[in-house]
Amino acid sequence: MKTNILLLVIASLIVMPLHAQSKKELKKQKAAEEFAETRSLVESGSFHFVAIRAHANKGRTIDLATHNTFAEISNDSARADLPYFGRAHGVAYSAESGGIKYDGPMEGVKLDVKENKNKIILTFSVKGGRDLYKCIYTITGKNSATLGITSNLREQISYDGRISAIEIQLFE
16 A cells, blocks of 8 residues: 555656656747737738837836827838837927827838847838937737837937737728
């Protein structure tokens, strides 16, 4: 009886690490699949970014859950309407100067895929009025992204959010 219990304990100690290892492998495989999906979305050249939080240069974090914010990449053009929280230098005072708004062709596009870190970095510049914005998307495996924007007329700001495929809306 004692030998049966001892054998049962030894067998369970041998099987437990094998089970834990397979869980780790499953988690790694799932992360690789999610990254492959995200990579194909980004490489398609068309995706939609919805900002959840903004991080101003001075360390303030602003929740954007109730704001209607977006940035969109479509083929070789980019457009965005994002709120801005920070210091502006030389921006004209008007109703248009409150946020970051651009709609135009992307220039200097660079896509860097880091397979070993499950990270994609998309960099480009786009003009918006008198401003020139340098945009850096840092995208990870679960469609999670950070958009950092540097401007010639404003302090740097970054946005945390999610990317998704662009939904085609039909007019009724």
